[in-house]
Amino acid sequence: MPxxxxxxxLGGLSLSGPAGPITGPAVQPRRLGLLTLLAAAGxxxxxxxxxxxLLWPESEPDRARHALxxx
Numbered sequence: 001m002p003x004x005x006x007x008x009x010l011g012g013l014s015l016s017g018p019a020g021p022i023t024g025p026a027v028q029p030r031r032l033g034l035l036t037l038l039a040a041a042g043x044x045x046x047x048x049x050x051x052x053x054l055l056w057p058e059s060e061p062d063r064a065r066h067a068l069x070x071x
Contacts, residue, residue: 009036030055031071 005022008014013032015022025031033055037046046054048068056064 007032007035007039030067034068034071 003018005015005017008016013027013029013036015027015032015035034051037051037054048065051068052059052061052064056067059067
């Protein structure tokens, strides 16, 4: 049986799973922001360049790509 996760975007971002709220590094703000953008994009997805521009607009391209890879 697949595990179901819930991404709440109203009233603040949060992620919960079958055992309750998810905590730790997985729910850092930029990681949840990335998950939210990808979920909202649906099957068409978002390009890497679009994600870099949305989440790390102030960063140098190499640093932004590294940050996305780490997320």
